[in-house]
Structures are given as C-alpha cells and as structure tokens.
Amino acid sequence: MAYVKVDDIELFYEEKGSGLPLIFLHPPGMGHVVFHEQRKLAKHFRIIVFDMRGHGRSELGSKEFSIALLANDLNLLVEALSIKEAVLIGYSSGGSVAQEFAIQHQEKVAGLLLCGGFSEVSDPFLQAEFRAGKALVHKMKVLSWILAKGHARSEAEFKMLRSYIVSTNPYLLENFYEKGRRYVCTNKLSALYIPFMHVTGERAFYFHRYQQIYKKYVPESKLIRVSNSYHELPTKSWRELNQIIYQFATSIELNRR
Incomplete structure (x- = not known):
C-alpha cells in the first residue's frame, strides 16, 4: 500500500508481482477493492490497482472533474511508477478512463481490455443506470448497498465492498456518473493500433451492442462473452x-519476443 503525489492530490495505489504491468481501472464508487480477486494474477504479472481521485483513500483535489482529468491522473501515476508500457483493464466506466488514456497516450499502452466497457452510452438501459446512480449519490447508504449487493458473493465480501463504497466523495461521484x-x-477508436479486447457477460444483454460498435471501429478487436x-x-x-486476462496479457508478451 502506498501513495504517490499526482497533480494536486495524493493518489492511493497497491502493486504486487513483477513482469508486464497490468493496471486496473474501477467504475464510479467501487474503488480498487472491486479487483481483489484479480490480485491473484500477481503470480504472473505486475498488478497495479488504485483509487481514482475522490474514491477510497485518494484525495479529491479542487480541479473540475472530467474523464480526461482521470486519464491525466493515470498518466502521472504511470510516470511516477516508471512504467513505459502497460496493459490497461477498465471495468465498466473505468473503461472510459482507459480508452481516453489509450487515445491520448497510445505509445504507453501494450494492450487494452475492457470488461463491460463502452465507447458511448447510447442505449436506454445503460442511460437509466447512470441516471439512477447519479440520483442516489447523496443517499450513499442506499447506493452502496445496491453496488455491493450486485457484486458480492458472500456477506463478508458485501461488507468489505460496501464499507469502501461509502467513503466515495458524493460530489465526485455525481460528476463521474454525469x-x-x-x-x-x-469516432476516435479507429486510431488505436494496439491489442484490444472487450469482455462482457452472456446475460449482460445491453452490453452486446457495444461489442458490435467495437467490431466496426476496431476490426481486429477480440470479443468475448462469458x-x-x-x-x-x-x-x-x-x-x-x-483466465481471459492471463491469456490476453500472455499473448502480448509472446508477440514481443
């Protein structure tokens, strides 16, 4: 566990393992703890998880919020950790930050894996989720219960996730949703020339249309439905x-040899 000075804030991060760096980006409210099972990949890679500004143990700062600001925070974190190239794994809206970073700093991205990501919010179901999240940011006990319940497989995991979600700054969270x-x-995806994968659940039906968007704009993208x-x-x-992340990152390593 450590902190690094990034722009106007102290950013909390954890890293474990060695080898090809894998950086995980979380969605609104969740913080780095949503990736607690992905730490197991440290047996094979250098795993880096962190709290975006206003989340968990990271400071909020005073700058106007934007996805580009979060991508800039990531760039400064990468520089502070002396990382030349990393695989980015963006979960849900964390994928928006990952995509923005890749568009701005493609030379620093060894590969991009989106887990339930999207390049736009253009269907009514996802639009409704964002609006519901924004409406509940000042009722954090309710929002934290919903997010933790949706992700947890046990009471212990529920408590762990929920206790972290409630620490999110409501102002930041409202802006993140909006x-x-x-x-x-x-319209910027076609400029990406990096290994690209989109993973979603077979039953997460309203994310399937985004796979078709990626297939159109990133023809070499790999699409998986679990x-x-x-x-x-x-x-x-x-x-x-x-296993999907392992295979994706390993293929990147093999192609470099």
Missing part, C-alpha cells in the same frame, strides 16, 4: 475473467 454518461470516444454471467465479472465470474 460525465461518464456523456463521454463519447467512438457464459451464464452478467456484468459483475471481476467478482461474480472472477475465475473466467482472470
């Missing part, structure tokens, strides 16, 4: 997701 809902990078799974892959289907 700016995340409005974020669009679809059987009998919904959106909450990092916790509810962590074994399958970890």
Whole structure:
C-alpha cells in the first residue's frame, strides 16, 4: 500500500508481482477493492490497482472533474511508477478512463481490455443506470448497498465492498456518473493500433451492442462473452475473467519476443 503525489492530490495505489504491468481501472464508487480477486494474477504479472481521485483513500483535489482529468491522473501515476508500457483493464466506466488514456497516450499502452466497457452510452438501459446512480449519490447508504449487493458473493465480501463504497466523495461521484454518461470516444477508436479486447457477460444483454460498435471501429478487436454471467465479472465470474486476462496479457508478451 502506498501513495504517490499526482497533480494536486495524493493518489492511493497497491502493486504486487513483477513482469508486464497490468493496471486496473474501477467504475464510479467501487474503488480498487472491486479487483481483489484479480490480485491473484500477481503470480504472473505486475498488478497495479488504485483509487481514482475522490474514491477510497485518494484525495479529491479542487480541479473540475472530467474523464480526461482521470486519464491525466493515470498518466502521472504511470510516470511516477516508471512504467513505459502497460496493459490497461477498465471495468465498466473505468473503461472510459482507459480508452481516453489509450487515445491520448497510445505509445504507453501494450494492450487494452475492457470488461463491460463502452465507447458511448447510447442505449436506454445503460442511460437509466447512470441516471439512477447519479440520483442516489447523496443517499450513499442506499447506493452502496445496491453496488455491493450486485457484486458480492458472500456477506463478508458485501461488507468489505460496501464499507469502501461509502467513503466515495458524493460530489465526485455525481460528476463521474454525469460525465461518464456523456463521454463519447467512438469516432476516435479507429486510431488505436494496439491489442484490444472487450469482455462482457452472456446475460449482460445491453452490453452486446457495444461489442458490435467495437467490431466496426476496431476490426481486429477480440470479443468475448462469458457464459451464464452478467456484468459483475471481476467478482461474480472472477475465475473466467482472470483466465481471459492471463491469456490476453500472455499473448502480448509472446508477440514481443
């Protein structure tokens, strides 16, 4: 566990393992703890998880919130940790930050894996989720219960996730939901020339249309749907997701040799 000075804030991060760096980006409210099962990948890679500004143990700062600001925070973290190139794994809206970083700093991205990510929020179901999240940011006990319940497989995991979610700054969270809902990078995807994968659950039906968008704009992208799974892959289907991440990152390593 450590902190690094990033722009106007102290950013909390954890790293474990060695080898090819894998950096995980969480969605609004969840913090780095949503990736607690992905730490097992440290047997094979250098795993880095962190709390974005205003989340968990990271400071909020005073700058106007934007997806680009979070991507800049990530860039400064990468520089502080002397990372030349990393595989980015963005979960849900964390994928928006990952995509923005890749668009701005493609030379620093060895590969991009989106877990239930999207380049725009253009369907009514996802729009409704964002609006519901924004409406509940000042009722953190309710929002934290919903998010933790959706991800947890046990009472202990529920308590762990919920206790971390309630520490999120409500102002930051409100902006993250709103700016995340409005974020669009679809027309910039064709400029990406990096290994690209999109993973979603077979039953997360309204994320399937985004796979078609990626297939159109990133023709070489690899698309995977995890059987009998919904959106909450990092916790509810962590074994399958970890295996997918392992294979994706290993293929990148092999192609470099």
